[in-house]
Amino acid sequence: MAITDSRLYEGTHAEGNLHAKIPYIxxxxxxxTARFVDVTYGGYAKHLGDDxxxxxxxxxxxxxxxxxxxLRPMPYRPxxxxxxxxxxxxxxxxxxxxxxxxxxxxxxxxxxxxxxxxDFWLTxxxxxxxxxxGQIQTRCRQYGVPSGGHLLAEEGIVGHVxxxxxxxxxxxxxxxxxxxCLTSVPPAVPWFIGRLLSSAAELEGRHLVMSxxxxxxxxxxxxxxQRPRRVVTEAEIRGTCNRLIVAGVNCIxxxxxxxxxxxxxxxxxxxxxxRCCTALRGGHQVADIAVxxxxxxxxxxxxxSRHWAKEAGAAARIESLYRTATESLFASQRxxxxxxxxxxxxxxVESSAMxxxxxxWRVVVLPGADTMPLAAWxxxxxxxxxxxxxxxxxxVPTNSESEFPSARVRGLAGEIFGESQTGSSSARRPQSxxxxxxxxxxxxxxxxxxxxxxxxxxxxxPDMEVTEARSPLRVTHRRLEGGEVYFVINxxxxxxxxxxRFSSTGAGExxxxxxxxxxxxxxxxxxRLSLEPYGAALFRFDSAKL
Numbered sequence: 001m002a003i004t005d006s007r008l009y010e011g012t013h014a015e016g017n018l019h020a021k022i023p024y025i026x027x028x029x030x031x032x033t034a035r036f037v038d039v040t041y042g043g044y045a046k047h048l049g050d051d052x053x054x055x056x057x058x059x060x061x062x063x064x065x066x067x068x069x070x071l072r073p074m075p076y077r078p079x080x081x082x083x084x085x086x087x088x089x090x091x092x093x094x095x096x097x098x099x100x101x102x103x104x105x106x107x108x109x110x111x112x113x114x115x116x117x118x119d120f121w122l123t124x125x126x127x128x129x130x131x132x133x134g135q136i137q138t139r140c141r142q143y144g145v146p147s148g149g150h151l152l153a154e155e156g157i158v159g160h161v162x163x164x165x166x167x168x169x170x171x172x173x174x175x176x177x178x179x180x181c182l183t184s185v186p187p188a189v190p191w192f193i194g195r196l197l198s199s200a201a202e203l204e205g206r207h208l209v210m211s212x213x214x215x216x217x218x219x220x221x222x223x224x225x226q227r228p229r230r231v232v233t234e235a236e237i238r239g240t241c242n243r244l245i246v247a248g249v250n251c252i253x254x255x256x257x258x259x260x261x262x263x264x265x266x267x268x269x270x271x272x273x274x275r276c277c278t279a280l281r282g283g284h285q286v287a288d289i290a291v292x293x294x295x296x297x298x299x300x301x302x303x304x305s306r307h308w309a310k311e312a313g314a315a316a317r318i319e320s321l322y323r324t325a326t327e328s329l330f331a332s333q334r335x336x337x338x339x340x341x342x343x344x345x346x347x348x349v350e351s352s353a354m355x356x357x358x359x360x361w362r363v364v365v366l367p368g369a370d371t372m373p374l375a376a377w378x379x380x381x382x383x384x385x386x387x388x389x390x391x392x393x394x395x396v397p398t399n400s401e402s403e404f405p406s407a408r409v410r411g412l413a414g415e416i417f418g419e420s421q422t423g424s425s426s427a428r429r430p431q432s433x434x435x436x437x438x439x440x441x442x443x444x445x446x447x448x449x450x451x452x453x454x455x456x457x458x459x460x461x462p463d464m465e466v467t468e469a470r471s472p473l474r475v476t477h478r479r480l481e482g483g484e485v486y487f488v489i490n491x492x493x494x495x496x497x498x499x500x501r502f503s504s505t506g507a508g509e510x511x512x513x514x515x516x517x518x519x520x521x522x523x524x525x526x527x528r529l530s531l532e533p534y535g536a537a538l539f540r541f542d543s544a545k546l
Contacts, residue, residue, distance in 0.1 A: 001103050008078055011070040013063070013152060024067055027132040028082035028124065037139040045143050053144035057251075058176035058208060061149030064132060066124070068162040069153065070307055077304035077311070079105055080124055080162065088127060093119045106303055111404040114300040118371065118401065121299040125166025133173035140175065148176030148210060154193045157293070158309040158319050161302045168293045168340040171200040178210035179249070183217040184232040184256070186239035186491065186534060191247040191474075192326050196293070198248020199338035202285050202359060211244050214255035232256075234265045235493065239534030241273050242489040246476045250281040268514070275513045279538050280487055283480035286546050288460060289336035290354065290361040291325060294318055294369040296341060300399065317446075318368030321394045324449045325367045332453035333464050335476050337361065341376040349379070352387030352438070358479075360546075363389045363459060365452065370398040374408060381412045384439035389459050390416055391442045393449040396428065416441035463546060464488065465501045472496055473531075477544070484544040490531035497530040506542030513538060 007023065009015055014024040025032035041059070044052055066080040089097040097120070104113035105120055133147070140147035151167065153159045160167035171177050177197040181189060198209045215237075218230040232240075241252055252273050258266060298315045305311035329336050337359060344364070347356040354361045364380060369392070377397050384390055397413040400406040414420075418433035418441070431443040442455055464475045464486065472492035478485045484504055490496045502508075508522035510529075513536055520527070522539075529537060 001106070003099070003102050005081060008067045011072050011074040012067040012078075013065060013069070013071060014067050016071045024065075026082050027064060027066055028080060028127045029084055030131040030135065033132050033135045037135055041136075041139050041143060050142070051144045052140075056145050058146040058148035058210070059136070059140055060178065061136060061147075063150065063152040063180075065152040065163040066128065066165075068304070069159055069309065070305070073307040075306065077106055077306055078162065079304055080165070082127075085123070085127070089119070089123045092123055092126065108303070114371075114399065114404045115402070117302060118296060118299045118404075121161055121165050121302065122401075123165070125164060125169050125295075128164050129166065129169045129173050133170050137173045137175060146175035146206075146208060148174055148178055148208070150178040150180045150197075150210075150212065154179055154196075155190055156309065156319060157295075157322060158298060158302065158312050158315045160295070161298050161315070162304060162309070166295055168200065168295055168338075169342075171197055172204055174200070175204075175206055176208040176210055177201050177206070178212065178253075179244075181211050181213045181240065181244060184213070184215040184236055184240045185218065185230075186236060186243055186493075188217075189240050189243040191243045191330065192323075194244045194247030194249045195326075195336070196338050198285070201248070202337060203339070203343050203356060205357060207282055208251055209249050210251040210253055211249045212255055213240065213244065213252050215257055215259075216255065219257045219259070231259045234261060234269060235532075235534045237269055238272055239489075239491070239493070241269075241276070242534060242536050243474075243491065245273075245276050245280065246474050246487055246489050248285065248476065250277045252277065271516070272513050275516050276487065276536065276538070279485065279511070279513075280476075280478055280480075283478045283485075284358040285335070285337060286477040286479050286484070286544065287335040287337050287463070288353075288360065288362040288546055289329065289334060289365060289456070290339045290343075290363070291322075291329070291336050291365045292344070292367065292369050293338050293340050294322060294367060296371040296373070296401070297369045297395070300371050300404070317394070321368040321446070321449050325365055325393055325452055328450060328452050330474060332456075333462060333466060333471065333473060333475050334453065334456060335463060336365075339364075341372040344376040344379055345373065347379060349383050349386050349388065354379075354383050354388060363391060363456065366390065366392045366395070367449070368394045370395040371404075372397075372400070374400040374402075374406070377409050377412050381415055384416050384441055385435065385437060387437045387439050389440040389442070391444065391452065391455060392417065393444050393452065394446040396420070396443055417443045461503055461545070463503045467499045471498070473500070477546070479544075484541045486539040486541075487536065488529070488531075488539065489536040490534060493533045495530070495532055495535075498528075499526060500529050501526045502539065502541065503545045504541035504543065505545065508539055508541040511538040511540070
């Protein structure tokens with residue numbers, strides 16, 4: 001194996017960027033970003049004064065990354081590196097990142113290699129979050145304006161590793177996190193990215209979640225691309241924004257071409273989006289399910305690739321479990337919060353719920369997760385001991401931050417899920433255990449992760465119940481100004497009519513985003529609902545059971 005130290009440009013996003021094809025700074029180092037914030041934010045402050053919040057809703061950084069991912073096939077595999085990385089690794093991890101260890105970052109080296117990869121990517125994630133996002137956040141707070149922006153290649157969590165080390169750690173440093181939605185065909189709209197960024201905002205107590213939203217994929221055609229442009233309709237634009245809003249986005253920044261739309265249609269779209277976002281901004285999400293963003297498990301299995309992350313097969317299997325879990329929850333009207341191991345560590349256990357600030361979860365879902373800091377595993381075990389539920393998909397607790405495997409973590413796995421009769425995670429059968437307090441551990445092996453909604457039905461009353469088995473409705477629930485607000489969307493291009501029942505109490509109201517008017521007063525938690533294609537409704541109740 002030959003390992004070289006060189007600059008990354010060819011094959012990276014820096015070369016393929018549509019705006020400008022120029023080399024990019026190294027986000028691992030503090031000096032380039034320090035200069036950047038002096039020149040940009042310092043420049044604004046010089047001309048406008050130190051309170052930039054008077055002029056700007058937020059700042060925006062657009063697709064920063066380590067560039068350690070090739071967008072076209074290349075003859076070698078990249079890893080992020082910087083002159084300060086070896087010294088920082090030694091300071092943070094307590095041992096030297098010498099050349100004898102580097103091969104373990106690129107090939108399978110057993111359990112010892114998993115520990116090296118874990119420590120390497122943890123260090124990378126810390127440096128990017130501190131030296132890039134942290135410096136921008138600190139300077140923006142100094143000037144009274146939220147730091148915002150969106151990251152590169154948000155869709156796939158395996159690609160998050162080479163681009164950021166720890167994507168979730170980075171988005172936690174954004175005071176106005178954002179996503180990039182390049183399509184306006186609703187079934188393709190990446191709602192799950194919106195939920196990921198809005199979850200980071202919820203955990204940090206932020207209220208502004210943005211999206212660059214457009215019909216770019218339907219309109220843009222590079223030279224030589226003979227595909228016809230596709231004109232998106234008013235209903236499709238409404239359906240696109242609905243998907244983003246139900247996922248927690250509350251500020252749409254439009255880059256639409258608005259082809260063939262009249263002024264009346266444009267006014268209707270803007271009023272619809274404005275009303276929905278205004279009605280849902282503030283307060284906090286109400287969801288009793290937390291889904292782990294399994295970054296530590298990805299680190300232990302990630303190996304660099306010559307094109308995208310196509311050679312990181314073991315990490316891709318974790319992503320598959322993660323996507324199956326989230327899509328099945330979305331389709332079954334189960335709203336949830338993405339969490340990282342830090343949130344699981346910070347949370348307190350109260351009355352069979354895991355509590356983080358104003359958020360409360362009664363079920364934690366672990367997609368493909370076998371590696372986390374011991375403190376997070378300990379808190380999950382405490383949660384189950386006091387009546388909470390943990391559902392593990394395709395893997396069981398195995399590794400801590402320092403032991404691969406960890407006898408202590410395996411002991412906790414036995415306590416939560418019961419002792420395995422068949423050995424490794426890959427060979428385990430479905431398994432469950434209920435303790436004296438009612439705490440539940442459920443393990444679903446690979447191939448059965450699609451049963452997650454049915455398992456949840458046995459554990460939790462839904463926040464919204466629909467009579468139709470395969471309903472196109474999707475829902476989010478927020479607690480605002482002492483009331484319970486539900487945003488319900490029809491996620492298909494056909495009208496829908498049916499009965500819905502909310503996990504609410506007291507009197508209720510139904511509001512129409514198209515008119516901004518109350519259309520119905522409700523005496524109980526049930527309602528007969530008729531929605532146009534890609535339509536929506538807002539419900540408000542006095543209180544809720546969650």
